[in-house]
Amino acid sequence: MPEISSTLRNLTGGGSDGWEVFARARQMIASGTPVTELTIGEHDIRTDPSILAAMDASARGGHTGYAMVPGIEALRRKVAERIEAATGVPTQFDNVLITPGGQAALFAAHLAVCRQGSKALFIDPYYATYPGTLRGVGGVATPVQAHPEHGFQPRAADIDAQADGAASLLINSPNNPTGVVYTRKTLEGIADVCKKRDLWLISDEVYETQIWEGEHISPRALEGMDERTLVVGSMSKSHAMTGSRCGWIVGPKDVIAHLTNLATHTTYGVAGFVQDAALFALNEGAELEARIAAPFERRRAITLEKLKAQNTVRMIPADGAMYVMLDIRATGLSGEEFANRLLDERHIAVMPGESFGRAAAGHIRVAMTIEDTAYGAALETLCGFAASLCD
Numbered sequence: 064m065p066e067i068s069s070t071l072r073n074l075t076g077g078g079s080d081g082w083e084v085f086a087r088a089r090q091m092i093a094s095g096t097p098v099t100e101l102t103i104g105e106h107d108i109r110t111d112p113s114i115l116a117a118m119d120a121s122a123r124g125g126h127t128g129y130a131m132v133p134g135i136e137a138l139r140r141k142v143a144e145r146i147e148a149a150t151g152v153p154t155q156f157d158n159v160l161i162t163p164g165g166q167a168a169l170f171a172a173h174l175a176v177c178r179q180g181s182k183a184l185f186i187d188p189y190y191a192t193y194p195g196t197l198r199g200v201g202g203v204a205t206p207v208q209a210h211p212e213h214g215f216q217p218r219a220a221d222i223d224a225q226a227d228g229a230a231s232l233l234i235n236s237p238n239n240p241t242g243v244v245y246t247r248k249t250l251e252g253i254a255d256v257c258k259k260r261d262l263w264l265i266s267d268e269v270y271e272t273q274i275w276e277g278e279h280i281s282p283r284a285l286e287g288m289d290e291r292t293l294v295v296g297s298m299s300k301s302h303a304m305t306g307s308r309c310g311w312i313v314g315p316k317d318v319i320a321h322l323t324n325l326a327t328h329t330t331y332g333v334a335g336f337v338q339d340a341a342l343f344a345l346n347e348g349a350e351l352e353a354r355i356a357a358p359f360e361r362r363r364a365i366t367l368e369k370l371k372a373q374n375t376v377r378m379i380p381a382d383g384a385m386y387v388m389l390d391i392r393a394t395g396l397s398g399e400e401f402a403n404r405l406l407d408e409r410h411i412a413v414m415p416g417e418s419f420g421r422a423a424a425g426h427i428r429v430a431m432t433i434e435d436t437a438y439g440a441a442l443e444t445l446c447g448f449a450a451s452l453c454d
């Protein structure tokens with residue numbers, strides 16, 4: 064067989080991809096050992112029946128052929144309206160490209176703005192696919208650490224220190240894996256560096272509807288940022304539509320026109336019936352989004368309650384998204400050791416912080432994605448296990 068390209072061979076950067084605990088948990092389940100899985104960002108509810116009905120009606124109505132490559136105009140208009148309402152920045156349908164999910168949007172956005180061999184900055188801790196995405200477009204994936212002692216809020220000076228030779232910066236608020244929502248001060252600091260260093264900002268806002276404390280601020284709203292920001296959004300988390308693969312990029316019209324050319328040569332758009340379902344879901348408004356987000360807010364409260372009773376495990380204030388990041392450094396174990404032993408000794412699967420970069424070492428990420436009672440019981444067991452390590 065001839066060799067495959069170095070771009071693909073190097074996509075994962077070699078070595079461990081950090082998903083071993085997850086893979087082991089799946090193996091244990093397959094061989095009959097029950098495991099409580101608190102690993103991936105998948106809702107425990109399915110897509111709402113009303114959204115499925117809209118999808119069904121669209122498909123049966125004939126929307127099964129090629130859809131418009133940049134997205135159907137009604138959906139592009141709806142997303143534009145939503146972004147304009149959130150940011151105050153005039154936004155039209157041709158500022159919007161519909162993509163097959165947020166992940167494809169992240170890849171396309173970076174392909175649009177990264178020069179081959181230039182640095183593509185991202186904040187550590189990070190969503191697991193980020194470095195591979197940046198390498199995949201020929202960028203030099205360069206982490207900028209956000210530290211637990213700063214509540215995982217990135218600091219402008221740390222970004223600035225890495226900005227020589229960089230074309231772009233990727234941020235994510237509300238954040239996966241930490242659950243942290245970036246403050247206005249953080250975002251203004253980021254915006255200042257982007258303007259000073261002439262960087263593109265890719266803002267991954269797929270958790271924008273899951274906010275428990277503070278407010279979601281899109282950097283597109285900050286002065287002078289709309290011309291250098293590409294906002295990535297998705298129906299996956301906000302509407303429990305992970306499998307439907309529908310997301311978007313919002314940015315300057317010229318960039319969207321180029322990205323439409325890219326889509327013509329890659330995805331050729333998103334299924335029309337999926338877009339119609341997404342349009343229906345967005346038209347349902349905030350009530351549906353709040354209903355889908357509510358379980359995570361309840362479970363965050365359960366987490367706070369369970370952690371009150373002990374002092375070994377410390378919670379990073381989780382202001383949004385479907386995860387909590389727990390500091391387990393008091394046990395003396397690394398996140399990886401803790402997660403592996405928790406799986407073997409208590410049959411609970413969580414993600415080691417190290418899977419999300421160096422900055423989250425000594426932490427674990429808990430996905431709040433199982434039913435409340437079982438979730439509360441799992442957290443109690445987790446805390447008991449952590450305490451037993453300190454005896």
Ligand SMILES: Cc1ncc(COP(=O)(O)O)c(C=O)c1O
Binds near residue numbers: 164166190239267297
């Ligand atoms: C931070 C972040 N960005 C993007 C994605 C991709 O989501 P999707 O491709 O389903 O829209 C995820 C999924 O977990 C995520 O956590």
